[in-house]
Amino acid sequence: MDTPAFQDFYPDDAGQCYGCGRFNARGHRLRTRWDGDETVTRFTPEPFHTAVPGVVYGGLLASLVDCHGTGSAAGAGYRAEGREPGTEPPLRYVTAALRVEYLKPTPLGPELEIRGRILEVKGRKVVVAVRVLCGGVETVRGEVIAVRMPEGMVAKGPAAAS
């Protein structure tokens, strides 16, 4: 399965994100797609992404929740406008707020599955519920409030959100 991901359609200047930018060679390059009404991203942490031995670092898990959330928001934005990713104008969201609950230790080693459910699409705002699963077991639960990046934020430099 190598269908395009939402991040493949980010404008070039918005493709530098450490979490999900396709041009960031040092980053995680997350790729998010629809799976029915949910969104899914897969990611295998590196051996050095450790919290205590054998457990995935919580900051990395927060990053996965964050970028899966903004990627899912882009997908939801296109769907709400009744058009496909790749059509103009491109949609790119940034995070306004992030909440992460660590339900149990996430084992370090296996590929993780990050799944999103769109809770709300309202104007420029999208709210996404996110789960991280390891071997089918939910270890992390989170929520992302994403807002559409203002036009020209990249070209003009930082203007409205992180």
Next chain:
Amino acid sequence: MDTPAFQDFYPDDAGQCYGCGRFNARGHRLRTRWDGDETVTRFTPEPFHTAVPGVVYGGLLASLVDCHGTGSAAGAGYRAEGREPGTEPPLRYVTAALRVEYLKPTPLGPELEIRGRILEVKGRKVVVAVRVLCGGVETVRGEVIAVRMPEGMVAKGPAAAS
């Protein structure tokens, strides 16, 4: 100023954390200290820690909030027990929940200051309010609920939290 940091007293096996472990050569190696009644950590993001050009990646900022929170919790734990870091038993906290609000873009380049305020110390739980400042301007606000790592979690492998 190179006084010891709370993380310098983590047990060796708990010093592998990607965010704050002194033995993780690939990690951020955050170091947290008291500054009066607040805690402080300083960190300069790398050029590749980008969200959009010129702006620090939100997942990294979440990591800074996270590890500054658990480090601050260790300091607060020692203080609540009326003893100094370095006395036995060592204290190490893990994150149960994390909340991050991105108030404005955090410029990429300058050193960041991460400051914590202890909101609650109750049994094994410590709640820390965290701010990230760039050039004295608050760009991120967060809260960390940290819980003391169960004895033997490291030796026995993952047991209770991320």
